[in-house]
Amino acid sequence: xxxxxxxxxxxxxxxxxxxxxxxxxxxxxxxxxxxxxxxxxxxxxxxxxxxxxxxxxxxxxxxxxxxxxxxxxxxxxxxxxxxxxxxxxxxxxxxxxxxxxxxxxxxxxxxxxxxxxxxxxxxxxxxxxxxxxxxxxxxxxxxxxxxxxxxxxxxxxxxxxxxxxxxxxxxxxxxxxxxxxxxxxxxxxxxxxxxxxxxxxxxxxxxxxxxxxxxxxxxxxxxxxxxxxxxxxxxxxxxxxxxxxxxxx
Amino acid sequence: xxxxxxxxxxxxxxxxxxxxxxxxxxxxxxxxxxxxxxxxxxxxxxxxxxxxxxxxxxxxxxxxxxxxxxxxxxxxxxxxxxxxxxxxxxxxxxxxxxxxxxxxxxxxxxxxxxxxxxxxxxxxxxxxxxxxxxxxxxxxxxxxxxxxxxxxxxxxxxxxxxxxxxxxxxxxxxxxxxxxxxxxxxxxxxxxxxxxxxxxxxxxxxxxxxxxxxxxxxxxxxxxxxxxxxxxxxxxxxxxxxxxxxxxx
Numbered sequence: 019x020x021x022x023x024x025x026x027x028x029x030x031x032x033x034x035x036x037x038x039x040x041x042x043x044x045x046x047x048x049x050x051x052x053x054x055x056x057x058x059x060x061x062x063x064x065x066x067x068x069x070x071x072x073x074x075x076x077x078x079x080x081x082x083x084x085x086x087x088x089x090x091x092x093x094x095x096x097x098x099x100x101x102x103x104x105x106x107x108x109x110x111x112x113x114x115x116x117x118x119x120x121x122x123x124x125x126x127x128x129x130x131x132x133x134x135x136x137x138x139x140x141x142x143x144x145x146x147x148x149x150x151x152x153x154x155x156x157x158x159x160x161x162x163x164x165x166x167x168x169x170x171x172x173x174x175x176x177x178x179x180x181x182x183x184x185x186x187x188x189x190x191x192x193x194x195x196x197x198x199x200x201x202x203x204x205x206x207x208x209x210x211x212x213x214x215x216x217x218x219x220x221x222x223x224x225x226x227x228x229x230x231x232x233x234x235x236x237x238x239x240x241x242x243x244x245x246x247x248x249x250x251x252x253x254x255x256x257x258x259x260x261x262x263x264x265x266x267x
Numbered sequence: 268x269x270x271x272x273x274x275x276x277x278x279x280x281x282x283x284x285x286x287x288x289x290x291x292x293x294x295x296x297x298x299x300x301x302x303x304x305x306x307x308x309x310x311x312x313x314x315x316x317x318x319x320x321x322x323x324x325x326x327x328x329x330x331x332x333x334x335x336x337x338x339x340x341x342x343x344x345x346x347x348x349x350x351x352x353x354x355x356x357x358x359x360x361x362x363x364x365x366x367x368x369x370x371x372x373x374x375x376x377x378x379x380x381x382x383x384x385x386x387x388x389x390x391x392x393x394x395x396x397x398x399x400x401x402x403x404x405x406x407x408x409x410x411x412x413x414x415x416x417x418x419x420x421x422x423x424x425x426x427x428x429x430x431x432x433x434x435x436x437x438x439x440x441x442x443x444x445x446x447x448x449x450x451x452x453x454x455x456x457x458x459x460x461x462x463x464x465x466x467x468x469x470x471x472x473x474x475x476x477x478x479x480x481x482x483x484x485x486x487x488x489x490x491x492x493x494x495x496x497x498x499x500x501x502x503x504x505x506x507x508x509x510x511x512x513x514x515x516x
Contacts (some may be wrong), residue, residue, distance in 0.1 A: 135384060139499045148493035168499075175494035204514060243512050244397035245424035249505070250388045250417075256502040257509045263492050264510070265453060 021090045022070070025098040029068065029089070033111050034099050039159045042114070048161040050110040051100060058171035060084055064112055070099055071108035086111070101163045114161050118177045120191045123150055123214050124262060126255055127184055127195075129230060130155040130221035138168020139252035140219070145172035147259040152216070154184040155227070185233050188216045197226055197234040198258050200248045204241035209262045217262075219255045270339045271319070274347040278317065278338070282360050283348050288408045291363070297410040299359040300349060307420035308361055309333055319348055320357035335360070350412045363410050367426045369440045372399055372463050373511060375504055376433055376444075378479060379404040379470035387417020388501035389468070394421035396508040401465070403433040404476070434482050437465045446475050446483040447507050449497045453490035458511045466511075468504045 022030060035041040036049045047067065050056055053076070059066065066086040071077060074088045091099075091107075099109045126149045131137050137158050144151045153160050160178050181187045188195050193214045209215065218234060220226025231237070240249065240257055249257070271279060284290040285298045296316065299305055302325070308315065315335040320326060323337045340348075340356075348358045375398045380386050386407050393400045402409050409427050430436045437444050442463045458464065467483060469475025480486070489498070489506055498506070 139502060142495060143498060143502055144493070146491045146493045146495040146498055170495075170497075170499075172495055206514070240509070241512070241514055242395045244393070244395045246391060246395040246419075246421055248419075249392060249395055250419075250501070252499070253388060253392055253502060253505040256498070257506060260489070260506045260509065261513070263490070265455070265490055 019087055019089050021092070022095055023092045025095055027095070030070075030091070030095055030098060033068070033070070033109070036111065037101060037163065039162065042159060042161060046114050048112050048114055048166065049099070049101070049163045050112050050166060051102065051105065051107070051163060052167075053108065055166060055171060056108060056110050058174040059110070059112055062174035064115065064174065067111040067113060069108045069110040070096065072096060072106070077108060101167075117180050120152065120179050120181075120187060120193070121150060121177075122191050122193060124148065125150050125152055125188070125193055125214065125216040126259060127152045127154055127181065127188075127216050127218045128157045129184065129218055129226060130224070131157045131219065131251060133222055133251075134158050134162055134164035135168045136222065136250070136252040138165040138170075138172070140255045141165070141169040141176070141178065142172035143252070143256040143259060145169075145175040147263050149259055150177050150179065152179045152181045152184065154181045184218065185230065195234045196236055196238050197231045198238050198254060199226060199231065201237070201239040203239065205237055205239040206261055208236045209238055209258065215262065217255065217258050219251055222251045268336055268338050270341070271344055272341045274344055276344070279319075279340070279344055279347060282317070282319070282358070285360065286350060286412060288411065291408060291410060295363050297361050297363055297415065298348070298350070298412045299361050299415060300351065300354065300356070300412060301416075302357065304415060304420060305357060305359050307423040308359070311423035313364065313423065314362040316360040316362060318357045318359040319345065321345060321355070326357060350416070366429050369401065369428050369430075369436060369442070370399060370426075371440050371442060373397065374399050374401055374437070374442055374463065374465040375508060376401045376403055376430065376437075376465050376467045377406045378433065378467055378475060379473070380406045380468065380500060382471055382500075383407050383411055383413035384417045385471060385499070385501040387414040387419075387421070389504045390414070390418040390425070390427065391421035392501070392505040392508060394418075394424040396512050398508055399426050399428065401428045401430045401433065403430040433467065434479065444483045446480045446486050447503060448475060448480065448486050448488055450486070450488040452488065454486050454488040455510055457485045458487055458507065464511065466504065466507050468500055471500045
């Protein structure tokens with residue numbers, strides 16, 4: 019395959035457009051940046067359309083397991099494709115797998131999470147603690163390049179579903195919805211019930227929507243013995259998941 | 268005080284330079300952005316040199332408790348001072364309090380933490396769980412504007428010290444140093460010993476320095492029943508602090 023040196027090459031333009039959520043939706047594609055994420059995607063059997071790389075021999079370690087073309091590009095082209103300041107590549111175009119149906123297992127539900135770093139961190143933590151992930155409301159696109167980066171491979175080690183009506187869909191699966199909320203008094207008991215639970219985490223700025231709080235099976239509130247009343251959304255989600263799965267000591 | 272409309276005004280130039288770590292060190296000053304952080308700093312009795320605001324009447328709620336000048340500025344000037352894309356202000360120049368000596372209490376030690384968002388999130392969580400904060404090694408300046416933003420007031424609700432030789436200084440205070448490390452087998456026991464402990468959290472990319480691991484009193488490793496082997500540094504720090512202070516159930 020020939021070197022691409024023009025940032026106006028049609029394949030480069032098409033790939034760069036995947037930084038826009040609209041183009042990702044229309045094409046079912048997204049961008050993966052860096053060797054680590056590419057390795058995670060390939061190991062999970064993901065379909066890769068094309069990989070752009072400064073030095074394609076770096077991809078020899080994949081031993082032909084990458085489905086798409088491997089295309090050498092110049093630094094200018096890599097810079098056009100990248101979302102980071104000093105890209106080293108490779109940058110891959112990934113076909114996003116069709117959303118999977120919820121399973122009857124522990125779930126973290128991102129409702130109106132706006133920050134890609136928070137969304138990605140929650141997905142990474144969910145994969146570490148054995149939770150499936152669901153997104154709802156105005157949550158950032160979980161397949162946005164920045165979310166993939168923050169999740170550091172978590173997308174490929176758990177499943178990520180999309181829920182239109184979270185409480186109805188959780189109920190169909192027999193998963194008990196719990197509202198994660200700040201508050202004065204710790205409430206952890208519902209995390210230790212039998213049967214799968216879903217932890218609903220709300221917006222960084224406004225918290226969880228009141229209608230979801232009202233319709234949930236109950237609340238979970240973390241103890242905060244110090245002098246700050248609220249935690250970062252990704253931290254709160256992580257601690258609640260941890261409390262669910264931690265060993266009893 | 269007269270409206271400043273020029274981005275070349277000397278007070279504006281001097282304040283904007285505080286985005287550089289070197290200038291913050293030389294002047295002992297930093298920038299605070301937004302009404303929430305300003306309110307936290309003022310409530311903590313911090314010294315404010317000057318506040319730049321689009322509309323100074325917004326600051327009437329402080330009722331004269333701000334120590335410095337309140338200066339009206341144009342959007343262009345606010346844009347020059349801000350670290351965010353759509354600043355609303357106010358933006359204040361804060362005198363950083365001299366570093367406090369460590370106390371004999373639970374401590375989170377940031378060693379080589381590079382990401383301002385992670386550093387700020389750890390400071391916020393520490394304040395929520397009643398830990399003091401210490402920074403060591405190549406950790407980002409804890410008073411950088413981005414760290415202040417991510418900590419959402421945490422700086423003013425705990426104390427932030429700087430350690431040159433972390434293990435020696437912790438030993439002097441009678442604080443037991445524990446290395447927070449990923450690993451296959453959970454190790455939480457040392458979190459439940461009597462007496463103050465210090466949790467040492469290492470770099471996002473390279474983990475904790477080997478010499479600190481070797482010289483610590485022991486290791487703490489979080490259980491990860493899922494399919495990812497490492498957590499975001501701020502998440503790992505948060506869970507370890509939580510495990511230390513959580514109610515026994």
